Amino acid sequence: MIVTWEDVLRQQKTVRNCALVAGVLAFIGLVAGFATITTRSGWFFLLLLVPSGLMFLMFYFARKTYREMYKSVVVNKAAEGMFDSYSYKYDSGFESNEIRDAGLMTMGNRYNSEDMVEGFYKGVSFRRADLYIAQHVQTGKSSYTIVYLRGEWLMFTYNKNFVSDVQVTTRNFNYANKKKSRLFNRADERRHTFETESKEFNREFTCTCQEESEAFYLLTPRVMQMLLLLKSEFDCPFMVGFVKNRLHFAINSGKNTMEPPVLSEPNLTAEVEKARRELKIICNIVDTLDLDRRLFVQ
Numbered sequence: 137m138i139v140t141w142e143d144v145l146r147q148q149k150t151v152r153n154c155a156l157v158a159g160v161l162a163f164i165g166l167v168a169g170f171a172t173i174t175t176r177s178g179w180f181f182l183l184l185l186v187p188s189g190l191m192f193l194m195f196y197f198a199r200k201t202y203r204e205m206y207k208s209v210v211v212n213k214a215a216e217g218m219f220d221s222y223s224y225k226y227d228s229g230f231e232s233n234e235i236r237d238a239g240l241m242t243m244g245n246r247y248n249s250e251d252m253v254e255g256f257y258k259g260v261s262f263r264r265a266d267l268y269i270a271q272h273v274q275t276g277k278s279s280y281t282i283v284y285l286r287g288e289w290l291m292f293t294y295n296k297n298f299v300s301d302v303q304v305t306t307r308n309f310n311y312a313n314k315k316k317s318r319l320f321n322r323a324d325e326r327r328h329t330f331e332t333e334s335k336e337f338n339r340e341f342t343c344t345c346q347e348e349s350e351a352f353y354l355l356t357p358r359v360m361q362m363l364l365l366l367k368s369e370f371d372c373p374f375m376v377g378f379v380k381n382r383l384h385f386a387i388n389s390g391k392n393t394m395e396p397p398v399l400s401e402p403n404l405t406a407e408v409e410k411a412r413r414e415l416k417i418i419c420n421i422v423d424t425l426d427l428d429r430r431l432f433v434q
Contacts, residue, residue, distance in 0.1 A: 147202040154195035206396035214411035222255030229265040240377040242311040244271030251394045260427045261293040284311040287389040300346035302378040309373035314344045362424040
């Protein structure tokens, strides 16, 4: 089934109508609940309970359909002509064990990943998806959630298989797994902190590695300069990890990047441009770090 922008707008109108009716019923329900307390007669409150529940259920499914339709149109239009080839699956993402096995990020007990875009750009294989990692803590009657990462994770695969891991994080990137503990990491997996010859780079980034010789092979003066450039462009914490034959790039932007507006009517041109800026990050990383050059080829 081909979805048009007009279909998206009609579905969004359905979502807004469901939200309006659900809100009105919820307000009446609050008034009825107060009346129940004062008069001890709960028949009117119970009478509202069923239609209110049904309306919220309708809102949930209408919004789910709207998100799917919006993403199908906007993301695919944004990606047109940008990559050698690509595919997009709004309901797919990285499996949690894939992120855990990379050994770059602290993993909590809450995990979600969606909006997977994968393909090739300048011959470089890439995958990117929105990612949410958090730790939910229950303390007696209260609870709270610590968000480790809310943003996007990008993974680039190249032909060269590096022997040891290298991790670079901006100073304000929290909850990275630096694998420095002697208690939880084997000696051959353990990383240690090191500094480069660039004072400017050392001020902005924290670097850990297993073998400094390979770290300096990867972090050439040009690569370090390009990472500084990316830092100024992103304006949010990020992490870079070289693990085996993959480059991991985690951006902690604090948002889901492909979400549609619910109450305000979206403009197709503006929404496509917003999605295109997000997808352009893939191209910027490949171009800026020259991932198609000899350094990443056998």
